[in-house]
Amino acid sequence: MFQRNLFKQLALAGFVAGALGGFAPVASAADQIIKIDGSSTVYPITEAVAEEFQKSKKGAIKVTVGISGTGGGFKKFCRGEIDISDASRPILKKEMEACAQAGIKYIELPVAYEGITVVVNPQNTWAKSITVAELKKIWEPAAQGVVTKWNQVNPAWPDAPIKLFGPGADSGTFDYFTEAIVGKAKSSRGDYTASEDDNVLVQGVSRDKNGIGYFGLAYYLENQKKLRAVPVAEKEGKAPVAVSIETVKNGSYQPLSRPIFIYVSDKAYDRPEIKEFIQYYLNQAPKLVAEVKYVPLPDSAYKQATDNFNKRKLGTGFGGEAEVGVLIEELLKREGKH
């Protein structure tokens, strides 16, 4: 008996599967879903905003956030699959072209600062500060296999091996760091321990007395007991600046501070829930950005960004290239490029 039943169930399952196969896909248009995807760096901020926004709307408006990376996010964005793209760097030329081809215009909104932090092991007593030139000496492609000891970077430092930890080549942090330090995006030595997961880098540096690495400020702030941040001097003779929420915010931590963005599709602009969400985002950002350990922009910048959004200011303030040390207020006033 039982076997018969089971067989019947199998047949039923087959029938259901057939029914599913013939099921015509109907997008539930009644639901208001705001689709966001993109950078894992911006993700914690967008997640926090999405969480609070849905709570405040009691679930009437739904928000989804994915992590495809900045590049993956822009791909989907320019295909019109998502409404908002999280980006840890400005949109690139290639992506601008893809968007233009698909007829997708966008509004660029900076939402926070991120400070890329250079860290060493707490037992490292010598690297009290480091200059950009010294960082370049460590990380430039020509250093591969050549610069292997601390005293090769600075003669005052010990004759000990230098162990490098950094993000992988798909990361926006990597792009910006190489641009700011080496002078050309994605130009780096390759013989270092690379991981897209910043926690792996934290572990690496915290276990190796001779380690040095770089990653986002949030990961340093969470692991201050295991790591020491090295103050960075922009030029020889300039005073080194220690990384902190304050120094990133007031722009003195240079050149390793960068703004991070969201891009809103112009196609979604007319939907009331999108407007509401963006206004909520920029309004709540000062509080929520700090809560997830990122650095909020000055209040005036959020106001300016809200203005830009309300005025439907399209295009990017960048020319499709990474730029180091850009001032947020100035950026928001730039003419939008497409």
Added chain:
Amino acid sequence: MAANNEQHIQEIRALIKKHKIWDKVFAIVGLLAMLVGVTTLIVLFANLAIDGAPRLLSWDFYTSFPSRRASSAGILSAWVGTTLVMLVTAISAVPIGVAAGIYLEEYAPKNWMTAIIEINVTNLAGVPSIVYGLLALGLFVYQFGLGQSILAAGLTLALLILPVVIVATREAIRSIPQAIREAAYAVGSTRWQVVHDHVLPYSTGGILTGVIIGLSRAIGETAPIITIGALTFIAFLPDSPFKGEFPYISFDWIMAPFTVMPIQMFSWTSRPEEEFQFNAAAAGLVLLGMTLLMNALAIYLRYRIRRNIKW
């Protein structure tokens, strides 16, 4: 003569003794080999349990959506998503896989075409899962317009486990004695009657095992699901399949956006705050529990079915 015989026996004894030593050696090597697997599992389990216990034991963890605060973040959308995706996977892979297995074993003529199909099916079982993800992205998500939905994910994983189900079905069918079929044919059964009344009921246990092994593989898959675009933050559930009014069931949920357990875990492990690691550990235990539960179900069903076979 006697001395010679005695010597002979001595030699044989020595030989047996030597062989017995090898017997022991292998037993020890075998035991060690087994312990590697078991110990790994136990250490992993203990490690997860120590980290994840506080979150694992709180009910909120199962009924909360993801959150920026580790202590209030939960796996509700993830476990519902995983369950629904598995449901779609099972109801699409099982009928197709079992039917294909029966056809290959009972109906297909033994010629070069069948041989090619057989080799292909076996090879498909070894294709890396990301390849299925890419295929599904092009076919299901864009070509068929299914989007980043539970249906697309379920069908992707169904493709992934299809070869496993087919191979298991064939193995199970092959283990049925030929005499059973011959007896049925002898009393005038058609091929379909033989399959329906004898082959399928007797092989259900083996088929189920294959299905569960396939599903256990699918439940932990991350790569193909990420490829087709599963989300990380989603704080609402798909539409309920059951409705208060006619027609009482709804299929809206299969088009809903979703996330699954492995993605939720992965996202937590890369967060800066240490507490998220505990969440990830707890989610890992839940996932392990779901797999064990499926295995237990398979063992139970197999036992029930075996008991009913009387030959």
